[in-house]
Amino acid sequence: MERERTLVLLKPDAVQRRLVGEIIRRIEQKNLDIVALKMIRIDQKLAETHYEEHREKPFFRELIDFITAGPVVALVVEGPDAVSVVRRMMGATNPFQAEPGTIRGDFGLDLTANLIHGSDSVESAKIEIRRFFQPEEILA
Ligand SMILES: Nc1nc2c(ncn2[C@@H]2O[C@H](COP(=O)(O)OP(=O)(O)O)[C@@H](O)[C@H]2O)c(=O)[nH]1
Numbered sequence: 001m002e003r004e005r006t007l008v009l010l011k012p013d014a015v016q017r018r019l020v021g022e023i024i025r026r027i028e029q030k031n032l033d034i035v036a037l038k039m040i041r042i043d044q045k046l047a048e049t050h051y052e053e054h055r056e057k058p059f060f061r062e063l064i065d066f067i068t069a070g071p072v073v074a075l076v077v078e079g080p081d082a083v084s085v086v087r088r089m090m091g092a093t094n095p096f097q098a099e100p101g102t103i104r105g106d107f108g109l110d111l112t113a114n115l116i117h118g119s120d121s122v123e124s125a126k127i128e129i130r131r132f133f134q135p136e137e138i139l140a
């Protein structure tokens with residue numbers, strides 16, 4: 001398996017609901033490496049860039065309002081096949097369809113506030129990591 005890096009965001013609902021520790025525990029328990037971590041506020045501009053692909057969707061405004069409403073925890077997670085491993089740990093976007101045992105399946109019940117973001121490909125991971133982290137913030 002290729003070693004990959006992926007961008008993970010613990011969304012404002014995860015912070016508000018005190019699920020940061022639980023979600024990071026799962027990432028660590030899986031034996032993935034955390035190579036960068038910080039708490040930030042996502043501003044309007046960063047939110048709109050990050051969710052650019054959804055600009056024409058009916059839920060876009062709600063999504064931007066939600067992701068900018070409170071602090072998030074941003075991580076760079078590294079490991080074999082990290083992009084898809086993290087996506088599987090997250091579970092389906094719709095928490096009603098997310099399997100038990102996944103983060104969204106175990107803790108989520110809302111389509112917008114679904115706790116966690118993970119990059120959906122190696123290519124978008126590279127772009128998203130650059131968008132959220134300076135090179136010197138990431139462990140070599
Ligand atoms: N209200 C609402 N929010 C959605 C819907 N689809 C996606 N979202 C939100 O937009 C984010 C980005 O969507 P997407 O990239 O498709 O899902 P993800 O990659 O699994 O996070 C999701 O994580 C949700 O927070 C929807 O149909 N309704």
Ligand SMILES: [Mg+2]
Nearest residue numbers: 117118119120
């Ligand atoms: Mg996505």
